[in-house]
Amino acid sequence: MFQTFEDSASPDQGPPRLAALREALRAEGLDGFVVPRADAHQGEYVAPHDDRLAWLTGFTGSAGHCVVLQDVAGVFVDSRYTVQVRAQVADVFTPVNWPETQLADWIAEHLPEGGRVGFDPWLHTVTGLEKMQAALEAVELVRSDNLVDRIWYGQPSPPMGPVFGQPVDLAGEAHGDKIARLAKGLKADVSVITLPDSLAWLLNLRGSDVPRNPVPHGFALLHKDARVTLFMADAKLKDLGDHLGPSVTVAPPEQFAAALEALSGTVAIDPDTAPVAVADALARGAAEVRHATDPCLLPKARKNAVEIAGARAAHLRDGAAMVRFLAWLDAQPPGSLTEIDVVKALEAERRATNALRDISFETISGAGPHGAIVHYRVTEKTDARVEAGQLLLVDSGGQYVDGTTDITRTIAVGEVGHEEKDAFTRVLKGMIAISRARWPKGLAGRDLDALARVALWEAGLDYGHGTGHGVGSYLSVHEGPQRLARTGTVPFEPGMILSNEPGFYREGAYGIRIENLIVVQPAAQQTGQTVKDLLEFETLTYVPIDRRLILPDLLTGPERDWLDAYHAKCRARLASLVEGAARDWLERATAPL
Template sequence: MSERRRFQTFDDPSHRKGPERVAAVRAALREAGVDGFVVPRADEHQSEYVPANAERLAWLTGFTGSAGTAVVLADQVGLVVDGRYTLQAPEQVDTATVTVVPLAEQTAEAWIGQNLKAGAVLGYDPWLHTPDGVARLERAAEKAGATLKALSQNPVDLAWAGRPKPPAGPVVPHPIVHAGEQAATKLGRIRRELEDARCDALVISDPHNLAWTFNLRGSDVGHTPLALGYAIVPREGAARLFLTSRHVAPELRDALAPLAAIEPREAFDDALAGLGSLRVRLDAATAAAALRTRIEAAGGTADVGRDPVTAMKAVKNPTEIAGTRAAHRRDGASVVRFLAWLDTRAAQGGLTEIAAVEALEDFRAAGGELRDVSFPTISGSGPNGAIVHYRVTRASDRAVEPGELFLIDSGAQYPDGTTDITRTVAVGEPSPEMRDRFTRVLKGHIAISRAVYPKGTTGAQIDALARLPLWQAGLDFDHGTGHGVGSFLSVHEGPQRIAKTGTVALEAGMILSNEPGYYRAGAYGIRIENLVLVEPREIDGGERPMLGFETLTLVPYDRSLIDTALLDAAEIAWIDAYHARVGEALSPDLDEATRAWLDRATAPLARPVAPPA
């Protein structure tokens, strides 16, 4: 085991106390004169990964998923979670105190409308909800005959003894060799968008957009190189950055000096008060309701809409595309070394989920350029693989047993790109059912990979391609097929996605995941994930501009789980061509033993594979 610092820990981060913490929050509610309070899994930027001091939902309930909303009332607590967490949440919370509500059955607003008593006052923190979110809460309270009230102090914060301090990591430049576009050029593009929208200024509330616009990276949030803060970009004049951290590299200050002033986060409120008489664009997805309130109180107009940076950031430039290809080759070699090791190590017995995570991180670190894992690795053996976003802890760690499936979903942050890959492997001999389900998931995965579609197509329009082989067997999965991915930024990036709710048109240069799955509760989980790049496609005789996907991820599939009887000739040819590409790309960087393993793993499906000598 290496002595280097690890990026992932395995202790239960919730430190759950059950009813004691709920009781403490209820006492704070009584002091505030309200009858209930909404606790979203959010920070003031609506981030997916939040700093430790913003993990209010985990502190209160024990639930550690990346999305969810709790509503604390005097006599009950409801926790609404989506399909990724319907198995995880009941295992983490004290169900005698907290009622888990699947989002597919009831939204948080519907739960409020049904359970909040007439005449009650429901509190909320205006820094943790968007204006649209507040409007939904208002409608829910009105339905119950109750009222909604913004609180100046968060009751969870008041009840949370020993709450961590805000992060303050170093903020550094993201060099042009990786960014591919100067901050001055990006600001010019933003100002043209503001002119078209007839807005006087933009408040950047999404730290991802802050990082992209000003070519900076930070370390305020785990697994994503973000610096928390805000920016005000006027249509004319210099921008202003308001960063939580004061540890700003001198070279970043020098680079941004002609473009923007860097100020402490504490100065942001006064800056908002100075926006009176201006029309200010706020991001509908990430701007807190408190921002609108303060701008309007100063006499300004809050124009709640889309932050133009989000769409700009989603379309990668040629430098970023070259970088992500290099990152995926590097990452693919590391993952292949891990899979070759796993093939031998799992057969010996005694391998645990945590040991697999640590080994994979070591292989990635040895491959060079690793800055962090891009999210906590999902390492699920047997029934744990059926928990879509399972996070192994020392309490839940189990052995990888023969006759089971092992699902490992992981990713890495490199300075030239962000990766995300899932592979499901059989330990020993898989059952016919496992091979059937795996092959159906693989068929859907291939269908997305091979898709060709006209410009203007949305993710929702192609999502069904991944599900059809499962639907034909009466099966499905309860998560989206794909999410956007950043460039040394968030592993989950919008606005693009492949899902039933994916309404944004896909554009050349966007990066997405392709990850259908199947989960049999209490038995096993299957997911196959590659990252793909949207690219133009020329069709002989075609009459419209067309798009398709380049597969970026370079790691073989487990041949022992593929039932070729369920595949057609085109699907077999696609797998063989992909495996040939993987072998050609990675073999030069592998040692002899790993290269021999890869040769067997990428052999054409029609050819039997001899066991290793």
Template sequence: MGVRVWMARAGLTAYVLPHADAFQNEFLPPDAERLAWLTGFTGSAGEAVVLHDRVGLFVDGRYTLQAAAETDPDLITCHHSVEEPAAAWLAKVLNAGDRLGYDPWLYTPEGRERLRRACETRGAVLVACPDNPVDQLWTERPRLPARPAQPHETRWSGRESADKRADLAATLKAAGQEAVVLSAPESVAWLLNIRGHDVPHTPLVLARALARADGSVDLFLDPAQTSTELEAHLGPMVRRHAPADLGAVLDALGERAATVRLDRQRTPAWILDRLEQAGATAVAGEDPCVLPRACKNAVELEGARAAHRRDGLAVTRFLHWLSEHGPSGTLTERAAARQLLAFRAQDPLLRDLSFPTISAAGPNAAQCHYRATEASDRLLNPGEVYLVDSGAQYPDGTTDITRTVALGPVDPVARHCFTLVLRGHIAIARAHFPQGTSGNQLDSLARQFLWAEGLDYDHGTGHGVGSYLGVHEGPAYLSRAGGGVPLRPGMILSNEPGYYREGAFGIRIENLVAVQPVEPPPADATKPFLAFETLTLAPLDRALIDVRLLRPGERAWVDTYHARVRAQHAPHLDAPARAWLEAATAPL
């Protein structure tokens, strides 16, 4: 039986499937990769619509090339999800009386509302399906063992869980709310100071929680994931439940007609429906853990600096090694990624990569989120540009860094474009901006030099990064598509402009930065000003910099940054690597 046969039996004319799981994660555990099973597309964001005669796959600019390469064009039509979202496409192709099915665990109330409006436009009906067809048809769906959750020590987190719960309870009391549903595992991990192994490369426990105004928490966690150590860490104010008990606890809130906060952007629609059916008042409001989680405290910031010093040393060692082996024409993308991991693995605090390493040579680098497979693995050829985007998870911080390297003399066009990207990167790194500024107001600083020559890149300039949590973290972004909340001190974001020429090369320069107050404040400022502290420490490829294009201040920034890199790493390198670093970071 295929999905269309299942649709016919369910009385559906269409079915929509997002890249999501029941926790609204971006990076999914293997058993939740339903979109990949259905379409072959393996990216981290996408949505498929199955009709009786066609399938539409909707991906953003990071994945347009990848989606086309991974899917069968005779079966699946790919669409740019920003230029033509799935809901807008449905509003064109549905007919009166059509029935569009969806899984209420995989859509948030806001996501479902977009589908509902599309259906109403055409006189179609949106139908919640209690069963997901992929779950019935995916016969080899992986089953992952339950691994115990672990306490995240205060020496890394900087705050006791009890203090965080007290702040959250005060927020609920002030709003007249009895409880808040925390469906995002990263919020549960942050609030309770726990970490886990349920999602590849992200130390999450797939758990939900109901945090109450009395400071207590109902935690819905697989009993196999508890331990004596975890029980002692959580304490008596955190009541443990099996995940199957969630419905009954929500029903009990309804019986008291409780007022419950629910983040409509992060919570499955199923939970909202259950609360309302039980008689509770579900109030829309942001997950109260999101903003304090994003604003790292002093301990987390110092941990991030330490993690980046160690991680930058590993990357610097790799870049030295690459300078010797990269131009040989015998090194493959996957072999390079393995060697980078080997350098990182010398750090006893390494817990995992923060995402699968993007190791891309020549035209493969034009795919923003390219992943080298056994079939696609390509040699790094002399004269090409090589892009490596990687990161790691340490208990004191999460890293994410991209370096673009010349494998010997390269096309002057690539060198010119690299320098334009570098100028945009420097513009973000040097920016001073008033408190209240959002990331969408800064995004164009990174694009200005590309725009001046009619060039651009189809992804955001920066994303938030967690503290031994997700490498992609809201609510702040550097993006023209929307900047999220105003930037605040303690937030860590990426600074990663790029440029991609299909069939030729890809360029991206990425450092992580922390938002900090400008000290001393500007003399005539009427409000506080903020700036970025660059955390990442690894050389930029001087061979790709056309110094003639740099202004004096930009040139000075590169020299100052390279001096920091040299001072930090040179004492920890052997003689050959130290000599290489001296040359790689010499003043322009």
């Protein structure tokens, strides 16, 4: 399962590839071209065929854009990737902080009035294009075929992974019932579905078109009369049997654009996720286009009782694998391991469960300064030894048929300094604050995010990423629309699974992050309570937190009580799942503070 960057891209080829793209621009009479990290389905993760940003620039982060002009090429990344982008992109590319600097503002600054910038309409959303057009009055945005594909010799073929059904006893609801339920609530005659995880959830399908995410590529039309037209290659569906049933009609994906043009009546698209090409095809036909949120997003986010039970089971299985790994790790002498050794050992423990379908993302194993790179990916070139006195940040997860896991633990390697312990304890206080939170129904991530940061703010510290993201049920490890972040505007509802992962990063020195998964549930009534419909989180992840890094005097009494109770639950739930040295380690690691 372990892959290095060298397996998929060659960053030292950035300059000749950039030169070839600029030559293609001149041939098309264009002054620039926008290269997003996106595919036609607008999911967060892309198949090798669609990883154009990495192929062109060498940057392998999960979000970003490149704008190539004739004399400058900017790579736009957010705060998670500012360190990584400087390390990865060739000298000919200019890192640009986003969203502090917007693409349109940067283009307007670097292009003269009347400039022409090309873009692939399949790779940009309707909302994204509208925002760019509004800010680029003097620059023309030109629809184009993909110029990167034109120069990418040896580009991998589009993914054609086999599709299989997710059984009802794991999904909790038959897909025919989902179709009928969503169709009844449509505000249009047809709704266009383009997101891979929405398609997978709606039809109880899973696939392998995107690395680490069990989703198939395809498109669908959900009709108000409870029919679905699925645009997907027959070759992917050959092992599916009669799973789809009579309410689903399959058509070749090449017919999708023509089918859109042929629609009449009212058609809903989600402008935040639908490609511009979808809107263009509808505009060529007679349909009345309406903008509406993807109808699958909220129902998918609200996990049913079966999915939540599956998540609990998956996390216990995964927690036992983590305990075996952490026990092994603590037994290794400092300096004897490299970051890749850590990745291989952890992935081996998950495979040993005999239930792992895949890891849920590329394992992050960052020792010392590498831990400060939020989404660090170790390669053969960057592989570092895990030395005494360092912090080791390990962020990982597994895909199981009953649930998706995502956990981060920061581990002391030998004795570490007071500064690191102080920062770790403040991060822990934030994680506990979220875990203990109770709030009135109707609040969103932006209302709770500050709870995770107060202890850090008191010391003049902070972190640049959100505190948590949504997580799927044997689906994408990053799932919307809920977020535990300043930008999270979707109210939390029972059944939503999120990560709880505050952190702190000292560039060039160390990184700290502690992450559990949590699920929203109704809060128990309290005596004298006047607020109705309070909500709270149930913790799903049970793996010990490194007590060696905690300054007990920084914790309040309720925080110490929470931690001791959490560790007692870890011991009670995992002791029967591990044995020998791992069980002995678990007993020591979960002792009261």
